[in-house]
Amino acid sequence: MISISHHGATKGVTGSCHELTLGSGARKSGILIDCGLFQGQDEGRGASASDLSIDFPIDHIRALVVTHVHIDHVGRIPYLLAAGFDGPIICSEPSAIMLPEILEDALKIGFTRDRQLIDRVLGLIRSRLVPVPYGQWHSVFDEEGQSLAVRLQRAGHILGSAYVECDARVGDSEERIVFSGDLGAPHAPLLPAPESPERADRLVIESTYGDKDHEDRETRRYRLKAVLEHALADGGTVLVPAFSIGRTQELLYEIESLIHEFADSPVAGAATDTHGRSRTNNKGSDPSFTWESLEIVVDSPLAAEFTRIYRDLKPFWDAEASEVVSQGRHPLSFEQLTVINSHEDHLNAVEYLARSHRPCVVLAGSGMCAGGRVVNYLKAMLGEKRNDVLFVGYQAAGTPGRDILNYGPRGGWVELDGERYDIRARVHQVGGYSAHAGQSDLLRFVQGIPQAPKEIRVVHGDQEAKAALLAKLEGLLPESQTLIPTFAARGTKSQR
Structure with a gap:
């Protein structure tokens, strides 16, 4: 059993936090993709900037993978640590440099002004960081008939941003699951444009601008x-x-x-x-x-x-x-x-x-x-x-x-x-x-995958943006199952 659930960015564009889980019961293991702060009036469990809780089980979470260091993708990491998460924090090499900097500012604003406490939290975060070069597979675990490896590819959103390829295996079942994080627009200054993955059996894709294109x-x-x-x-x-x-x-x-x-x-x-x-x-x-x-x-x-x-x-x-x-x-x-x-x-x-x-x-x-x-x-x-x-x-x-x-x-x-x-x-x-891809850019990213994904989940967007991108994907890729996932109930899998 290989499942995906969502702990944010299902009703709006902030609070990104997705879970990939392998197995079930006592043999369940998983990873989180991002653990971000809610901002504005994004809905979900009444989500807002003050909603910092980690209200889902984390005992089985083996690692956190960070796509990039914007606060709506990393802002809840101190609270994840406080909730007992003790695994590695996997990210790109530039993100490993920037993550403590962005979290120091977040801690001072929303957590504490105690310098010693801030230094302890940042020291803990630095000790957990595992910088991984782009394009290189990194094994998260491989044991008892289950394995999971991740690979980061350039996303072109901000310096260090990545989309995450996950090779998951449970027994004889294997899947490659891709989490887009935030994708950048092509021809943006400073950073190379993202290239489509070579394979994605399932794809979780952002839709911040799923209903419109940017100016050239x-x-x-x-x-x-x-x-x-x-x-x-x-x-x-x-x-x-x-x-x-x-x-x-x-x-x-x-x-x-x-x-x-x-x-x-x-x-x-x-x-x-x-x-x-x-x-x-x-x-x-x-x-x-x-x-x-x-x-x-x-x-x-x-x-x-x-x-x-x-x-x-x-x-x-x-x-x-x-x-x-x-x-x-x-x-x-x-x-x-x-x-x-x-x-x-x-x-x-x-x-x-x-x-x-x-x-x-x-x-x-x-x-x-x-x-x-x-x-x-x-x-x-x-x-x-x-x-x-x-x-x-x-x-x-x-x-x-x-x-x-x-x-x-x-x-x-x-x-x-x-x-x-x-x-x-x-x-x-x-x-x-x-710094976000427009609708046409997102569609090109999906259509550039040699074989269409079996399932595409549209997240990280306002309802209108998600619905517009979903409709486009349904028209272009009728063989793919497309859906807008819901917020995961406490400890349960998201449903359509």
Whole structure:
């Protein structure tokens, strides 16, 4: 008996946690694929960011396999350890470097401020890490007629991201089961695109953007340029709620390429909107600003730390990024880039940018505006038309980011720390920087498997996105059983 159950990411896009189990009864053994935090209003067992419980049996769990280090995939790991899990944590080599960093921040925010306790937890996590190179099989167990080996393949989502191939055997029954984790969009900066697995008898696939495609890279780069031109022409701030890993680094890469390409070119007296249409500047605009005048601020210590790690792990970059480096450019450490670390400097930057007319792009955590330094910028800047808010990642239901995205273009308001703030700043979303594959990319990944999977489970998406991807898969692969699994009841297998 080889079974799959789900302990998250069945009713929304967060809380990823899937279980692969071999055997039954006293001979049951299994692994977890991810153990992530719930965010926003993802449903399930009333799931939310405060739902940290490990309410399923773990005595038989032999290992945890981490697809990547985003918090919605790893945020419950400290609670898994507290619940008694004592197995290895298998991940890619870059993820092994980054995982303690992301969990240190999560522990400080949601677990404890006790430095000694944090150090003990992080020390325990480091002692359990088993870094595995891409493309190399790793045996989890092989005993008494049962065996399980895993292999990580590049997923192209963030640095270190992987999809997981599992070779499972119980007696004479063998299966290869693939868990996609989060897949990246092709042609994204910095990372190679994912390639389809050579085999998948069963596939568990994400569907964050299962109902839509992203803009191509040229289009999104043009839209990014237009948003930045607005800041240059109007003396405003472009505020980017920053996800610390992945999107921040890709955005810096693209901004550096724009500065490199246009350099001392002046911005025209009339800025353009995100569709390229000319419009009149606000009073006080200064068309003498050039691209080299544009200051980029990373106001997120965690994002700054992961940007440093990205720089240190250049061997995992794609060919395009490596070529840029060979030209003597520094796409993640360029002249116009300023990093803010201290809280005092952060508050000073908010005050200065709110009253000045110096064009600036600020990347500040957190990505869904549910906390972090970005909230202070939003409070100070949402009320002015010269400013822009640029979303480059998914905004979960119930988060301030989703409200700004929904109500901002209609002149609405958002609640931040219990107070209402009117939204007069322009609001944009450039979806291509989401780091997630779009619908066509997901379909190509599945169709690229030489023999169609017998079963495809669609997870990690809003209901509409899952349903749209499911319908496409049913039409393209009628021989495959396709389903949207439900949340596993305590200690039981998920049902359709």
